[in-house]
Amino acid sequence: MKRARTPLFLKRRSYRKRRLRDTARMLPVFGLFLMLVPVLWKPADTARADTAPDGIYLFVVWIGLVLVAAVMAPGLADESGSDDPEEG
Amino acid sequence: MPFNLLVLSCLAYVAFLFLVAFLAERRAAMGRVGWLRSPLIYTLSLSIYCTAWTFYGAVGYAARSGLEFLTIYLGPTLVFVGWWLLLRKLVRIGRQQRVTSIADLISSRFGKSNLLGIVVTLLAVVAATPYIALQLQSVTLSFAVFASETPEGWALPDRDATAIWVAAGLALFTILFGTRNLDANEQHHGVVLAIAVEAVVKLVALLAVGIFVVWGLAGGPADMFARIEASPLRDWSLEPGRWTGLIMVSAAAVICLPRMFQVMVVEGGDERHLARASWAFPLYLLLMSLFIVPIAVIGLERMPEGANPDMFVLTLPLAEGQGTLAMLAFLGGFSSATSMVIVESIALATMVSNHVVMPIWLKLRPKAALTGDVRRIVILSRRLAIIAVLTLGYLYYRMSGGSAALAAIGLIAFVGMAQVMPVLVGGLFWRGATKAGAAAGLVTGFVVWAYTLYLPSFGPDAALSAAVFAEGPAGIGWLRPQALFGVEGMDPLLHALLWSVALNTFAFCLFSVLTFPGPVERMQGAAFVNVFDAEAAGPKGWARGWAEPEALLMMTQRILGDEAALALFAAEARAQGKDGFLPEPTPDFVAGLERRLAGSVGAATAHAMISQLVGRATVSVDDLMAVANETAQIMEYSAQLEAQREELTRTAQQLRAANEKLTQLSVQKDAFLSQISHELRTPMTSIRAFSEILTEGDLPPEMVANYGRIIHEEAIRLTRLLDDLLDLSVLENGSVQLNVGLANLQQLIDRALAAASHTRPERSFLILRDLPAENLFVRTDPDRLVQVFINLISNARKYCDAAAPELRIVVRQRAGRVSVDFIDNGSGIPKQSQRIIFEKFARLTDQTRAGGAGLGLAICREVMANLGGGIDYLPGQGGAAFRVTLPLRLEQKAA
Numbered sequence: 001m002k003r004a005r006t007p008l009f010l011k012r013r014s015y016r017k018r019r020l021r022d023t024a025r026m027l028p029v030f031g032l033f034l035m036l037v038p039v040l041w042k043p044a045d046t047a048r049a050d051t052a053p054d055g056i057y058l059f060v061v062w063i064g065l066v067l068v069a070a071v072m073a074p075g076l077a078d079e080s081g082s083d084d085p086e087e088g
Numbered sequence: 089m090p091f092n093l094l095v096l097s098c099l100a101y102v103a104f105l106f107l108v109a110f111l112a113e114r115r116a117a118m119g120r121v122g123w124l125r126s127p128l129i130y131t132l133s134l135s136i137y138c139t140a141w142t143f144y145g146a147v148g149y150a151a152r153s154g155l156e157f158l159t160i161y162l163g164p165t166l167v168f169v170g171w172w173l174l175l176r177k178l179v180r181i182g183r184q185q186r187v188t189s190i191a192d193l194i195s196s197r198f199g200k201s202n203l204l205g206i207v208v209t210l211l212a213v214v215a216a217t218p219y220i221a222l223q224l225q226s227v228t229l230s231f232a233v234f235a236s237e238t239p240e241g242w243a244l245p246d247r248d249a250t251a252i253w254v255a256a257g258l259a260l261f262t263i264l265f266g267t268r269n270l271d272a273n274e275q276h277h278g279v280v281l282a283i284a285v286e287a288v289v290k291l292v293a294l295l296a297v298g299i300f301v302v303w304g305l306a307g308g309p310a311d312m313f314a315r316i317e318a319s320p321l322r323d324w325s326l327e328p329g330r331w332t333g334l335i336m337v338s339a340a341a342v343i344c345l346p347r348m349f350q351v352m353v354v355e356g357g358d359e360r361h362l363a364r365a366s367w368a369f370p371l372y373l374l375l376m377s378l379f380i381v382p383i384a385v386i387g388l389e390r391m392p393e394g395a396n397p398d399m400f401v402l403t404l405p406l407a408e409g410q411g412t413l414a415m416l417a418f419l420g421g422f423s424s425a426t427s428m429v430i431v432e433s434i435a436l437a438t439m440v441s442n443h444v445v446m447p448i449w450l451k452l453r454p455k456a457a458l459t460g461d462v463r464r465i466v467i468l469s470r471r472l473a474i475i476a477v478l479t480l481g482y483l484y485y486r487m488s489g490g491s492a493a494l495a496a497i498g499l500i501a502f503v504g505m506a507q508v509m510p511v512l513v514g515g516l517f518w519r520g521a522t523k524a525g526a527a528a529g530l531v532t533g534f535v536v537w538a539y540t541l542y543l544p545s546f547g548p549d550a551a552l553s554a555a556v557f558a559e560g561p562a563g564i565g566w567l568r569p570q571a572l573f574g575v576e577g578m579d580p581l582l583h584a585l586l587w588s589v590a591l592n593t594f595a596f597c598l599f600s601v602l603t604f605p606g607p608v609e610r611m612q613g614a615a616f617v618n619v620f621d622a623e624a625a626g627p628k629g630w631a632r633g634w635a636e637p638e639a640l641l642m643m644t645q646r647i648l649g650d651e652a653a654l655a656l657f658a659a660e661a662r663a664q665g666k667d668g669f670l671p672e673p674t675p676d677f678v679a680g681l682e683r684r685l686a687g688s689v690g691a692a693t694a695h696a697m698i699s700q701l702v703g704r705a706t707v708s709v710d711d712l713m714a715v716a717n718e719t720a721q722i723m724e725y726s727a728q729l730e731a732q733r734e735e736l737t738r739t740a741q742q743l744r745a746a747n748e749k750l751t752q753l754s755v756q757k758d759a760f761l762s763q764i765s766h767e768l769r770t771p772m773t774s775i776r777a778f779s780e781i782l783t784e785g786d787l788p789p790e791m792v793a794n795y796g797r798i799i800h801e802e803a804i805r806l807t808r809l810l811d812d813l814l815d816l817s818v819l820e821n822g823s824v825q826l827n828v829g830l831a832n833l834q835q836l837i838d839r840a841l842a843a844a845s846h847t848r849p850e851r852s853f854l855i856l857r858d859l860p861a862e863n864l865f866v867r868t869d870p871d872r873l874v875q876v877f878i879n880l881i882s883n884a885r886k887y888c889d890a891a892a893p894e895l896r897i898v899v900r901q902r903a904g905r906v907s908v909d910f911i912d913n914g915s916g917i918p919k920q921s922q923r924i925i926f927e928k929f930a931r932l933t934d935q936t937r938a939g940g941a942g943l944g945l946a947i948c949r950e951v952m953a954n955l956g957g958g959i960d961y962l963p964g965q966g967g968a969a970f971r972v973t974l975p976l977r978l979e980q981k982a983a
Contacts, residue, residue, distance in 0.1 A: 021172060024171075024172035024173075025170065025172055025173055027169050027170055028167070028169055028170030028173065029170075031165070031169060031170070032166055032335070035162050035166070035335060036332060036335075038155075038326055038331070039326060039328040039331055039332070041326075050322075050323060050324070051154050051155060051316055051317075051321050051322050051323065051324045051381065052313050052316040052317055052322070054324070055155055055158075055316075055381055058155065058158055058162070059374065059378070062162070062165060062370070062374050063374065065165060065166075065169050066169075066370045066371045066374065067367075069169040069370065070367035070368075073364060073367055074363065076172060076359075077359050077360050077362075077363030077364075
């Protein structure tokens with residue numbers, strides 16, 4: 001019953017808000033992927049010294065996730081001005 | 089540094105924490121919560137995730153396994169940056185249902201089942217005990233580090249004594265600030281602020297040691313990089329299974345660990361807090377991890393062979409003569425350990441008192457809910473539980489001898505608490521998850537975890553005999569604890585994680601699908617899963633019971649205290665518009681009261697206590713059905729309204745169309761009347777005129793003949809007009825007599841063409857026909873059909889305005905019906921006129937050359953209706969086009 005009432009198309013502002021929430025849902029998935037990339041580099045098999053580069057890579061990914069989350073946080077916390085605040 | 093000074097500063101630090109907690113409590117008691125509940129404090133309080141295991145253990149972990157230690161912090165990072173998926177819902181439910189612990193959450197979700205509460209409590213206590221022991225061990229070890237350095241050789245008299253003192257001090261702090269009040273929501277402002285302060289201390293301490301190592305001992309980042317490349321740590325071995333598994337398990341742990349749940353959900357926090365923490369907490373973790381590898385590398389470089397890498401954070405500054413830094417590091421480690429123990433024991437004590445002690449006590453003394461001092465019992469049981477938990481931790485520490493590597497113990501606890509994860513996620517997102525499923529999953533996970541990881545962690549011949557390890561219980565090889573179902577050679581931790589979580593999830597899903605949930609379970613399931621559907625009209629749990637308001641008040645006083653209970657009742661009475669302290673026990677009020685009490689003693693206990701008074705233990709299936717029916721009725725009603733509205737709109741539209749048509753017809757009728765008067769008048773006039781001339785006589789015979797012929801023709805025209813009108817009225821009445829017979833369509837068209845050729849014979853028409861298609865027999869009234877054809881062909885001859893006019897006649901036969909199309913190449917009939925051409929008296933032009941009265945097509949339509957067919961205008965054929973349809977065999981209604 002509720003679904004039938006939600007409009008099919010949204011204003012620009014609500015639209016952006018929903019896509020922001022979509023991004024918030026996607027972020028951990030992409031994050032996990034990036035964190036699993038070192039598995040493909042196989043640091044166990046090679047004799048190459050890879051602690052330092054791998055570490056730098058992981059910290060860069062980490063900082064990236066923190067920054068993206070920080071940019072999105074205010075928009076996600078703000079529930080005003082949305083036609084359907086609960087469900088995206 | 090003198091050891092006594094260390095003890096002294098340690099005591100001063102503890103006193104400082106006491107003061108902070110005390111001031112925060114006082115501030116909160118005065119109602120000035122303000123910044124005590126800010127996102128910053130929230131984020132800092134989350135940092136109890138970083139225990140002494142992080143502070144000391146991470147370096148040791150890095151020294152042993154390279155970058156693998158990062159998994160412990162990457163998992164929580166994912167959970168927090170993805171807070172919108174899970175944490176938001178968890179926190180919202182926690183606030184709405186006034187959840188007091190993770191055991192309470194699970195119990196509440198699955199029908200306020202106390203059994204589940206007990207299972208989760210047991211799991212949490214068993215998993216947390218070694219973890220608490222680990223904290224005691226790390227504090228003791230750090231004391232020992234300083235003691236061995238003392239010049240007077242003043243060794244600790246007894247390590248165990250240190251541990252006892254630490255444990256006792258922690259118990260005191262926890263009891264003082266963790267069980268002061270039994271207010272709703274289980275919020276402890278003092279404790280939260282104290283651990284926030286400790287969070288800052290441990291971050292500053294670790295960063296200070298890190299900065300000292302990178303810029304003091306090594307020559308900055310570039311040199312540090314080179315040193316890592318040259319150290320034994322330069323090539324780490326990533327095991328894909330462990331890497332992935334540990335990220336997952338730490339992600340689960342950050343949600344399920346009792347202390348994390350306590351600060352994240354129970355102590356408050358809303359979307360605003362979470363939004364800030366979503367990036368700030370990962371940032372905190374990042375900063376904590378940033379210098380771990382440098383410290384490990386420099387530690388391995390500089391410290392003597394065989395030094396415990398778990399203590400590098402402390403021993404490295406000490407060895408380099410940085411007494412103050414070492415002191416700071418010590419306080420950082422101390423903070424990490426104490427804050428964890430405090431919050432963990434509060435969380436565990438809440439679980440034990442709400443899910444074990446209170447239900448037993450209520451069972452033993454059912455009347456006590458009204459007469460006994462429940463408050464005192466709850467607080468006492470919590471205090472005892474805190475002491476018991478710390479004692480357990482201490483005993484574990486004594487028994488294990490404090491030898492195992494720190495990292496291993498932490499991971500065992502992580503995997504243990506991760507057993508709650510499938511049930512938690514299932515309960516939050518799947519309405520079909522049932523109590524039986526949750527119990528089966530939790531017990532399965534618990535047993536498998538204990539058998540494959542927890543008990544083996546004590547070593548061979550401690551909890552499990554060496555024979556069981558080697559050959560399995562009673563010689564059953566595929567039940568060996570570290571090679572379950574023949575999976576050999578796997579990392580024991582990963583092995584335990586895989587089997588416990590897999591079997592757990594499987595049992596949870598299987599039993600959920602097979603069993604049927606009770607009414608309370610279904611109610612709670614809907615409330616949890618649909619928590620964001622604001623004010624979802626759930627059934628009122630106490631709709632049909634009735635409780636004495638006074639009894640309710642007495643019971644509430646026993647739990648919340650006199651003042652709080654009276655205030656609560658008075659506010660409700662005011663809201664209901666009554667004076668005094670006793671509101672009507674409406675279902676809403678009782679349900680709200682239950683939630684309020686649940687915030688103090690847990691959902692299951694609160695439910696049990698209220699049901700003693702209200703008399704009915706649960707909602708019934710009937711109640712659920714009633715709600716469902718009500719909803720269905722409302723939906724049906726609105727659907728009916730909707731349908732009626734649509735019908736009204738349709739009818740109005742039809743009415744409008746009919747009205748328009750009527751108006752148009754009326755105009756036509758007027759036009760026709762003048763037309764028909766004109767039509768009648770013209771022949772009449774000439775008949776009159778010529779007959780007058782004739783009566784005067786005296787005319788040449790050829791003129792008489794001529795005038796006579798004119799009179800005759802005009803009379804015929806009049807007769808034809810009257811015939812048409814008569815014909816039409818007969819046809820419309822349906823009283824026409826049909827002469828049905830078999831006829832060849834081709835012949836009929838031939839007849840019609842021949843008859844119509846008299847109309848405007850001067851025009852040469854090209855007739856296009858398909859003779860083979862026309863050659864079929866129809867059973868109909870041939871004369872009437874020919875009449876229609878003649879009319880159509882004559883119309884074409886009359887009105888087709890093309891220079892080289894042509895008429896196409898197309899015959900088609902389909903499914904027992906024949907259609908005959910007459911298509912000319914003129915300009916056709918304008919769109920707005922297409923609807924009215926079949927009406928009586930319709931004339932498109934005033935041109936009298938047509939000679940008809942506008943009845944032709946109306947007659948055609950009536951004829952075709954009588955013949956069981958129809959006639960339509962075909963738009964879009966490049967000219968005027970009419971389609972006549974008729975059945976191959978006309979079945980006469982009344983033979």
